[in-house]
Amino acid sequence: MQTLRDVLEQTQKDGVAIGHFNIADLVLLKAVFASAQELKVPVLVGASEGEREFIGVRQIAALVRSLREDFNFPIFLNADHTHSLAKAVEAARSGFDAIVFDASALPFEQNVRQTKEAVEALKSINPAILVEGEIGDIGTGSEIHEEAPDLSNGLTTPEEAKQYVESTGIDILAPAVGNMHGMLKSMVQGETKKRLDIERIAHIKRMARVPLTLHGGSGTDDEDLRQAIAAGINIVHINTELRVAWRRGLEEGLLKQPHEVVPYKILPFVVNSVGQIARSRLRLFNNE
Numbered sequence: 001m002q003t004l005r006d007v008l009e010q011t012q013k014d015g016v017a018i019g020h021f022n023i024a025d026l027v028l029l030k031a032v033f034a035s036a037q038e039l040k041v042p043v044l045v046g047a048s049e050g051e052r053e054f055i056g057v058r059q060i061a062a063l064v065r066s067l068r069e070d071f072n073f074p075i076f077l078n079a080d081h082t083h084s085l086a087k088a089v090e091a092a093r094s095g096f097d098a099i100v101f102d103a104s105a106l107p108f109e110q111n112v113r114q115t116k117e118a119v120e121a122l123k124s125i126n127p128a129i130l131v132e133g134e135i136g137d138i139g140t141g142s143e144i145h146e147e148a149p150d151l152s153n154g155l156t157t158p159e160e161a162k163q164y165v166e167s168t169g170i171d172i173l174a175p176a177v178g179n180m181h182g183m184l185k186s187m188v189q190g191e192t193k194k195r196l197d198i199e200r201i202a203h204i205k206r207m208a209r210v211p212l213t214l215h216g217g218s219g220t221d222d223e224d225l226r227q228a229i230a231a232g233i234n235i236v237h238i239n240t241e242l243r244v245a246w247r248r249g250l251e252e253g254l255l256k257q258p259h260e261v262v263p264y265k266i267l268p269f270v271v272n273s274v275g276q277i278a279r280s281r282l283r284l285f286n287n288e
């Protein structure tokens, strides 16, 4: 069975990216897994601290492990945006494949110190675990935002990326390159798109020499995503687009069957709606 590290190395050789989809319930997991199975591509599911709290840390780990083993399929689990060492340790002990240790709100030196400490602690629990660190500002909240935050001062510089990777020992870097968490209303309506700084990604890749993750991929211009992957992005996070699809699917299921109370007759609408997004994103990330 391939490990997440093997899959990341393969994406780099093939010029593709692994899709990372956040899940908060079994319906999202079913939709994401079915999409990856259909397209026969590896997939990474993520659960933030809030999402983990809702499903249960050990429970989500058991679900993903059982899919991987029962179907002999490369599905992996990431502890997304983990702000404390205690929560990171809990995820590592529960069998997560990767952890995003996010101290990016702190000044650079403190971010370096805390991330280095987390890398050491997590590798002592599981030497094979992949730790991702983040520098720069990509906003917070995979939700619908009224106004665009000004993130222009928080872009990651290539020099800072190199120094951060070398002094922390992280396996994967999440830079700020024009990406942003959440979506604006105009993006949900398809009127505007996020644009990425492709030159910056390529320069960061040359300097940092590690796999790169693009957070906040929802609502990004398709061509920018293709170019970002060609420039060195190995993992793309999609959360808000799935959340929007989850809600639309649920509304459709309820509206079309106003008297239905059987969950497994309502929820397939959600699986279908979320699956459409997951499949189209996976196709794009895998150059299909």
Ligand SMILES: [Zn+2]
Binding pocket: 080, 081, 181, 215, 216, 237
């Ligand atoms: Zn993120």
